[in-house]
Amino acid sequence: MTLSRAERRQRTEQRILQSARMLFAERGFERTTIRAVAAAAGVDPALVMQHFGSKDDLFRRAVQAAPPPERPGGPEELVEYLLDTLGLKMGGLSQQSLAMMRSMLTHPEAAESARAALGAQIERLASAIDAPDARLRAALLTTIMLGVAVGHQLLDIEDLHDVPQQELARVLRPVLHSLLSS
Amino acid sequence: MTLSRAERRQRTEQRILQSARMLFAERGFERTTIRAVAAAAGVDPALVMQHFGSKDDLFRRAVQAAPPPERPGGPEELVEYLLDTLGLKMGGLSQQSLAMMRSMLTHPEAAESARAALGAQIERLASAIDAPDARLRAALLTTIMLGVAVGHQLLDIEDLHDVPQQELARVLRPVLHSLLSS
DNA sequence: GCACTGACTCTACAGCCGTTGACCGACACC
DNA sequence: GGTGTCGGTCAACGGCTGTAGAGTCAGTGC
Secondary structure, three states: OOOOHHHHHHHHHHHHHHHHHHHHHHHOOOOOOHHHHHHHHOOOHHHHHHHHOOHHHHHHHHHOOOOOOOOOOOHHHHHHHHHHHOOOOOOOOOHHHHHHHHHOOOOHHHHHHHHHHHHHHHHHHHOOOOOOOHHHHHHHHHHHHHHHHHHHHHOOOHHHHOOOHHHHHHHHHHHHHHHHOO | OOOOHHHHHHHHHHHHHHHHHHHHHHHOOOOOOHHHHHHHHOOOHHHHHHHHOOHHHHHHHHHOOOOOOOOOOOHHHHHHHHHHHOOOOOOOOOHHHHHHHHHOOOOHHHHHHHHHHHHHHHHHHHOOOOOOOHHHHHHHHHHHHHHHHHHHHHOOOHHHHOOOHHHHHHHHHHHHHHHHOO
């Protein structure tokens, strides 16, 4: 089966994006070179430029994710939704999220994106918390999940490595509940 | 008052270290250049090399911190000790800690150091938790504090920015307790 | 006072990076 | 079946970076 020109173009673009996501997630923005992305995709570095314009644009395209799910209603569902945040229900976090998280402390634009994404989640959570300090609680919930994700997925903390996801959820659940109930 | 040669040397070394810590904490390892550190210290770039050998060695010297305090005994003191971890009692985290945290996701050696430091804290906590899954709880406690520190100090999450430290501690305290009590 | 040590600077190098423009060859269109 | 279009490659440039070596000059010891 032979592919059309447009199809081939789109395929290689996706291949480049996949390689970029993988490397950005593994090494962060500064340490992944366009040459490395191109090599991983089996392509010339100049082609990456031709497709995405610049390294920053490539990063932007690589980390843009699907819009987040709508916020759930009750506190029970809220906690389960937060546990999903860690990818505990599905098979881990997306490459996009990992790439974003890996670079958020060093790449200014990634930091801005992360702030925006976390801010949106805080707002989503706050509107479902019934307490005078709802925003503070939502912010702490969000950063707590961020910390567990960073430790687990990016730093590979030993004691979190082989823990089955159910057990993680089991221990974490009362913690999250304690932040929701005033 | 005129300074001796040895004194002058040590002063400029400290000045370089201070500038390095500041820039590493602000921009991370990859984005701070030796030239920038030298300029901030009012010194020639070659002098930085002469003092510290290499950029990696400079980083190593810049982030090495005082040994952590011994682990406290009871669960009450444990929680207060963890809140100190965020610099909630003193005026924020040290520049060393910030520099280390800023680079831990992108610099391999910083990641290794962070793993070691967090691992040590996990062990310290685990030995004071009386539960079959003490290590897991200790790891979650540690990564939770890490997340709050990252969100607060490095990402500057809006909703955590103007919160007085006491209020942070007040909301966080029951969360930590809920992880300590089985 | 004079040689000398050592803190500090100047200049330069080599390598890697993002990015560019010219080029090529196969597919699509008429 | 020629021709133009376009996905893809090649070679190169300019800038920045870490780093090295020679040189400078003030403080030190005799």
